[in-house]
Amino acid sequence: MKRLIEKGLMFGNLVPVESPALVERYNRALKALTGKETKLADFHIDISGYSPEVGDELGDHLYLNANGCNRQFILLTTDQKTAPLLNAKFSTSRGILSRFIEENEAQLFTLTARDAVAGELENTVYDLDEPKRLFDIRRITVVADTTGNHVAEGQKLSGLIERFRSEEDGWWDDVLIGEMIQLAEKTGDVTRNPVSLKATSFDQGNFWTAHFGGLYIFRDVEHPAALSVGPKEKLGALPITYVFDLSDRNQVAKLLDINDLVEPIHEARGTDAAAILRQKMDFIVVAAAAELGLDIGHGSRRDLRQAAASMGSRLPEEFRGLAELLRWVETGGRFPRITAMHPAYFYTLRAKPHADRDLVNMLLAELSPLDVRQLYICHKELFYDLYRSWPEAKKQFVADYLEREYQIDKAGARRDLFGPEPGMADTGVVVEAGPWSRRTSRKTDIVDAVGPWGSVRKDRR
Known part of the structure; x- marks a missing residue:
């Protein structure tokens, strides 16, 4: 693997963390998320803030992804949006992080100028103890804030300002005014520079996961199916009609073609x-x-x-x-x-x-x-x-x-x-039908007659 690293083919395009200030911010976020800290003076991080060097030091390369289904992340700079995602457990994770950074770049640039942003790709499943639980993952919500809670306190200050403006006796409420001043010292002027993050929910339709030996799930297509890298029998019952593995070459080809x-x-x-x-x-x-x-x-x-x-x-x-x-x-x-x-x-x-x-x-x-x-x-x-x-x-x-x-x-x-x-x-x-493809009308006729995988039934007989 050393050859790949030297040529930039492995751990390439990671973001260097070299200054004491960035290391200190990283440690604050790492402590808040995991209760751990690094003693390294410099290291490199991917788009999620995971560092191979810190993983080696801690003896745990899943220190930001303990259960493999609710990945945590640390943002020190918006430059992380172009970095790879290492040790990925889901094919959608990097795309979600990248879109989150891009669509909140101005706010994240302001927040990371003084603190680290820590968060989690959260779904409603916390323990993937059996394959069928993967089908419960439908939407990923990005939960994020600085270690100083600037986003939460900014939202709180915005609410207090609204109270101050709308309540008849707001001008004489010394407690309300004092709380606003105290929060403004941390958040700044939220009326001119709102501290809020948008685009925090993402649908997870078709995806690959490394869990259970590798599994491709195509459920947001006209003819859904799941493809197991290993023997499909080991998956048990799944909440989807068709389940194949990679040895079912005819069925995999039909899945790709008919959709x-x-x-x-x-x-x-x-x-x-x-x-x-x-x-x-x-x-x-x-x-x-x-x-x-x-x-x-x-x-x-x-x-x-x-x-x-x-x-x-x-x-x-x-x-x-x-x-x-x-x-x-x-x-x-x-x-x-x-x-x-x-x-x-x-x-x-x-x-x-x-x-x-x-x-x-x-x-x-x-x-x-x-x-x-x-x-x-x-x-x-x-x-x-x-x-x-x-x-x-x-x-x-x-x-x-x-x-x-x-x-x-x-x-x-x-x-x-x-x-x-x-x-x-x-x-x-739509590509014109050629030697290897069927025209749409013919494909539709076959589906109507025998279902999307009629050949499966024939093979099994």
Whole structure:
């Protein structure tokens, strides 16, 4: 992991906490939230205020996320909005924190100029003792204030001012006036600079969670289902009709297709499909060569072609399927038949532009783990877990590639791979039916006739 840290591929873009004043504010907030303090003179924090160094010192890397479902946070600066979220338990947590900071940036800038803001991503579930409790999480409320309670006292002062203005004898109420003066010394002029935070509630519809071995929940779609990373039988009864795991490839493919969540790469508008397919094939060659102990030289395109040629029939099915599709993209001819059961199938898809695009690309990354670039971009926790077990040659190639090709232009790479960023209200676009997709009328006919997963019943019979 040291190689990734040195190249900025792990713990990158964290916010440094170096001044004694910021360390002291952090400790005040940490004490208020957890009863603990750090003795470190400097460290780094993510968007939630979690620090890997402080986690090492305390021997607890979940010190701000004890139960994994009501994450606490510490804000020292609004610059944290661009930092990553480490040890994420829910795919929605970083987005919620980022939107909260952006929509309250002016107020938070004022508050963090003199104190730390501490808070919690609160929901009505406090103990995830069984998987079905995940479905009780519907709305996340951001509860936040400074360690000096400036927000609460600002709201209290605003209420006193309203009383002073509306009550007939307010001018002669010495107790009321004295309390207002005392609070104003802490909060400042709340009539000119109101101390309040907005946009503190966020719906949690479709999401991924690390709990119970990993679970994707799609409930705010036309045909809901839950996808378990591990065996679905271990989850027990869930309050949703359809439950699959990642080995149910036909059903997962049907879920993504029938809810209009994905599109084939070769049909995506404005995409260089041939270049993307070649890069995916390169990653697969590197993985296969490393497993077989073959030399890939410097990892150039020529070196990888030679490695592929030397492997011959030992090349993985993922490579063969993508090679067939690449030939069709570049030269035409007969379209390759790549079904959901083919190992290359999920490598050929990307999410459509909709509000859950990142969640779907995260799922696709888990279904196509040999594409290490997509895995790194879309599912860093899984990338780091798998990286630890890779052969040294693969670790070196992947780290060098990501540093050289991705770090220099992250936004450009994401745009080329996944398209432009969708708006929050974007529900996606309709793509003309191609070799791998059905027209809407046909899809609707099938659903009306046998339900969204008719093939499931057939397979089970």
